[in-house]
Amino acid sequence: MEPPTAIETVADDRGLTEAEVAERVAAGQTNAFVADSSRSAWNIVRANVFTLFNGIVGACFLVLLLLGRWQDALFGVAALSNAVIGCVQEFRAKAALDRLALLNAPRARVRRDGVDAEIAPAEVVRDDLLVLRAGDQVPADAVVAASRALQIDESMLTGESDAVDKRPGDEALSGSIVVAGEGTARVTRVGAESYANAFAAEAKRFQLVSSELRTSIDRVLRWVGWGIGPIGLLVLNAQMMVAGGWVEAWRQGTWSQAVVNTIAALTAMIPLGLVLMTSIAFAVGAARLAGKKVLVNELPAVEGLARVDVICLDKTGTLTAGEIRFDAALEMQSADGWRDVLAWYGAADDANATAQCLRDPFPVTAPLAVAHRIPFSSARKWSAVSFEGSAPGTWVLGAPEMVFGDTAADATSELGAAVTRLASSGRRTLVLAHTADPLGDGDVAAERFPGGAVPVAVLTFVEAVRPDAAEALAYFRAQGVGVRVISGDNPRTVAAIAREVGLEVDEGYDARGLPDDDVELGRILEDHTVFGRVTPDQKKRMVTALQARGHVVAMTGDGVNDALAIKTADIGIAMNSGAAATKAVARLVLLDGRFSHLPSVVAEGRQVIANIERVSMLFLTKTVYATGLAVLFGALVMEFPFLPRQLSITDGLTIGIPAFFLALLPNTQRYVPGFLRRSLSFAIPAGLVIAIALTLYTRAAMAMGLSVEQLRTGATIILAIVAIWVLTVLSRPVTRVKVLVIGAMFIALTAIFTIPPLGQFFQLQDPGEDGAWLITGVVIVAVGAIEVVRFAHRRFVRRMLRMPPAGPRDARPTQSIGEGSPAEGAARRK
Numbered sequence: 001m002e003p004p005t006a007i008e009t010v011a012d013d014r015g016l017t018e019a020e021v022a023e024r025v026a027a028g029q030t031n032a033f034v035a036d037s038s039r040s041a042w043n044i045v046r047a048n049v050f051t052l053f054n055g056i057v058g059a060c061f062l063v064l065l066l067l068g069r070w071q072d073a074l075f076g077v078a079a080l081s082n083a084v085i086g087c088v089q090e091f092r093a094k095a096a097l098d099r100l101a102l103l104n105a106p107r108a109r110v111r112r113d114g115v116d117a118e119i120a121p122a123e124v125v126r127d128d129l130l131v132l133r134a135g136d137q138v139p140a141d142a143v144v145a146a147s148r149a150l151q152i153d154e155s156m157l158t159g160e161s162d163a164v165d166k167r168p169g170d171e172a173l174s175g176s177i178v179v180a181g182e183g184t185a186r187v188t189r190v191g192a193e194s195y196a197n198a199f200a201a202e203a204k205r206f207q208l209v210s211s212e213l214r215t216s217i218d219r220v221l222r223w224v225g226w227g228i229g230p231i232g233l234l235v236l237n238a239q240m241m242v243a244g245g246w247v248e249a250w251r252q253g254t255w256s257q258a259v260v261n262t263i264a265a266l267t268a269m270i271p272l273g274l275v276l277m278t279s280i281a282f283a284v285g286a287a288r289l290a291g292k293k294v295l296v297n298e299l300p301a302v303e304g305l306a307r308v309d310v311i312c313l314d315k316t317g318t319l320t321a322g323e324i325r326f327d328a329a330l331e332m333q334s335a336d337g338w339r340d341v342l343a344w345y346g347a348a349d350d351a352n353a354t355a356q357c358l359r360d361p362f363p364v365t366a367p368l369a370v371a372h373r374i375p376f377s378s379a380r381k382w383s384a385v386s387f388e389g390s391a392p393g394t395w396v397l398g399a400p401e402m403v404f405g406d407t408a409a410d411a412t413s414e415l416g417a418a419v420t421r422l423a424s425s426g427r428r429t430l431v432l433a434h435t436a437d438p439l440g441d442g443d444v445a446a447e448r449f450p451g452g453a454v455p456v457a458v459l460t461f462v463e464a465v466r467p468d469a470a471e472a473l474a475y476f477r478a479q480g481v482g483v484r485v486i487s488g489d490n491p492r493t494v495a496a497i498a499r500e501v502g503l504e505v506d507e508g509y510d511a512r513g514l515p516d517d518d519v520e521l522g523r524i525l526e527d528h529t530v531f532g533r534v535t536p537d538q539k540k541r542m543v544t545a546l547q548a549r550g551h552v553v554a555m556t557g558d559g560v561n562d563a564l565a566i567k568t569a570d571i572g573i574a575m576n577s578g579a580a581a582t583k584a585v586a587r588l589v590l591l592d593g594r595f596s597h598l599p600s601v602v603a604e605g606r607q608v609i610a611n612i613e614r615v616s617m618l619f620l621t622k623t624v625y626a627t628g629l630a631v632l633f634g635a636l637v638m639e640f641p642f643l644p645r646q647l648s649i650t651d652g653l654t655i656g657i658p659a660f661f662l663a664l665l666p667n668t669q670r671y672v673p674g675f676l677r678r679s680l681s682f683a684i685p686a687g688l689v690i691a692i693a694l695t696l697y698t699r700a701a702m703a704m705g706l707s708v709e710q711l712r713t714g715a716t717i718i719l720a721i722v723a724i725w726v727l728t729v730l731s732r733p734v735t736r737v738k739v740l741v742i743g744a745m746f747i748a749l750t751a752i753f754t755i756p757p758l759g760q761f762f763q764l765q766d767p768g769e770d771g772a773w774l775i776t777g778v779v780i781v782a783v784g785a786i787e788v789v790r791f792a793h794r795r796f797v798r799r800m801l802r803m804p805p806a807g808p809r810d811a812r813p814t815q816s817i818g819e820g821s822p823a824e825g826a827a828r829r830k
Contacts, residue, residue: 308481
């Protein structure tokens with residue numbers, strides 16, 4: 001992609017002037033690019049309105065209106081209401097998420113008129129001079145102008161997992177992440193022309209959350225879609241035969257009733273409300289999390305939270321408050337100027353949070369001029385610098401184990417004894433080392449420091465443990481979620497912090513000893529909880545190894561060294577105080593950085609999927625019995641026993657309205673895979689019971705000589721009562737709220753059958769004494785059969801739950817918690 005001709009070539013390192021920026025803005029050469037942080041308005045409308053089944057319902061609705069049977073077209077109003085409610089709920093969630101995304105958008109650092117400033121990425125213009133530091137995300141395509149050990153991760157764009165060294169003249173692609181070093185780059189392509197935006201559709205594949213709900217419901221809709229055509233023809237043929245045959249029905253005009261009966265059968269088969277309830281549950285879950293300052297980048301991520309069984313935590317910024325302060329400096333050997341060197345490290349422009357802690361205790365008194373420098377890298381965990389004139393030689397600041405190797409962990413050596421003692425107390429340790437030889441160009445290129453380094457001082461830092469961390473971790477343990485603490489710090493330091501927040505660990509595992517084999521790595525992850533000295537690549541490998549063992553993994557963090565692992569995890573969670581790169585790849589962002597939100601985040605996901613599983617059984621039972629009725633009455637050439645308006649009664653009062661409440665009730669238990677299998681294992685036999693019961697009732701009513709109106713009334717009563725019973729069965733254990741919902745639905749049904757105007761509208765007629773006895777008998781048998789189905793379903797689910805889990809010992813659910821899905825309820829009642 002060739003960049004457009006620049007207005008003016010800019011080559012100096014002071015950046016653009018205000019006049020040059022204004023000139024480019026006027027020419028439209030800005031980085032403005034509209035990219036939704038959530039679903040677009042068109043996608044929301046299309047998903048809720050323009051669907052195959054809405055098309056079928058709309059066609060049936062129009063046919064009934066043309067036939068003058070508007071009373072039987074109530075389902076069209078219900079379908080329209082479903083679409084409107086779904087759109088409104090998702091638009092409300094989208095508005096909340098977009099507002100949060102706007103308020104928390106990443107910033108770009110540019111140099112203009114020789115002054116560095118942070119601006120919105122959209123305000124970057126062509127030829128701007130970007131100032132890049134570790135943790136930054138490149139906002140627009142650029143060419144590197146200056147580089148000091150600059151390394152950029154382009155994996156999200158190119159698929160190349162290794163960071164790429166960037167030197168002057170190299171291209172830096174928009175969307176890539178600075179993982180080490182620093183530099184400047186001149187912008188060449190902006191807005192829609194930049195690499196990331198030009199290939200936005202390709203990049204989005206990295207953000208798709210695996211959704212069992214979504215794929216399972218789509219599968220059911222495909223099944224129904226394939227069956228609705230041939231079943232519709234079968235039913236239409238049967239109704240025309242009942243009306244006297246195709247020719248006679250057309251001649252006498254009875255074909256219209258046959259069409260109405262066919263429409264009643266077809267519309268009952270479509271589980272429209274299931275899609276609506278799922279969309280609403282996702283949207284409401286995301287909106288609730290937004291109210292708790294949690295930004296959800298994709299709605300199905302809410303469901304993904306329910307399936308998490310291992311959560312990997314970075315220590316700094318997650319278990320600890322992320323606020324580090326200098327503690328003390330233990331001088332190991334005398335060396336002139338070491339305090340001035342620490343002052344330089346603290347005052348450096350690219351000083352990280354740890355180095356910045358050195359500013360107060362070590363103020364700059366003698367400015368130093370840098371001769372050669374190797375910036376800090378998360379992979380190396382050290383930086384090195386040589387100065388001109390004073391403070392000769394090379395100074396190295398970094399993790400003791402990474403600078404001095406095993407010596408720093410050997411308690412028999414002077415350095416090892418000091419580091420071990422200090423780290424075991426929970427303090428973070430760094431070592432300042434010195435070697436007499438200065439850095440050379442070859443050392444900088446190879447990223448190595450000269451030999452002969454000796455420890456000058458061991459620096460200790462303390463972190464405040466988050467006050468809510470212990471309670472949050474206790475929640476995860478109670479919920480059967482395994483916890484792994486993964487940090488780049490000293491293993492002893494990490495273990496000390498972990499013990500402080502309630503984890504039972506002796507010592508942390510030193511990640512430098514982790515095997516290269518991912519299978520063996522997975523076994524180690526099962527047996528250990530705390531890991532220290534973990535590199536960014538190892539964090540990613542650890543997530544992958546856990547996933548390979550069948551785990552659903554969440555990863556939290558705030559540093560750029562967590563970005564790869566967060567992107568790889570099933571659910572990546574970033575702190576808003578973290579690096580822009582980390583937030584860019586995360587599914588969720590904790591906007592106020594509070595670790596205490598994580599339990600509510602996980603609980604929200606569990607509520608969504610557990611409630612949708614329960615609601616899905618209602619809708620799938622309806623789809624099964626509607627399909628069964630259509631096939632049976634079509635094959636037996638019997639008149640369909642319902643008018644569309646009568647089915648609207650049962651659809652609304654036994655499924656639609658109560659499902660709306662059930663989908664939003666509290667529910668806190670961990671999800672068990674197999675959603676569709678469990679749902680169908682109840683819905684299929686229960687639906688067949690209802691279909692067979694109504695078929696036998698219709699046969700018996702016809703034999704007894706009941707009128708068509710009486711027969712339809714009896715069928716409606718049977719379906720209403722049995723469907724209310726199914727609702728009650730699936731709502732167990734019944735709480736006060738559920739009693740109110742079920743009771744209100746029962747009262748509404750009673751009113752419809754007893755208030756004369758309603759009875760006339762729905763064409764309900766007293767079935768007579770013989771009909772009442774028949775209805776009573778069929779209801780009792782059907783309800784008993786439903787209880788048998790439920791009993792068998794509970795046993796089936798218990799057998800599923802007894803299957804050996806693939807999860808770690810601390811991730812295996814030992815008990816069901818609260819109320820919720822049939823799977824968990826079965827386990828609880830075991």
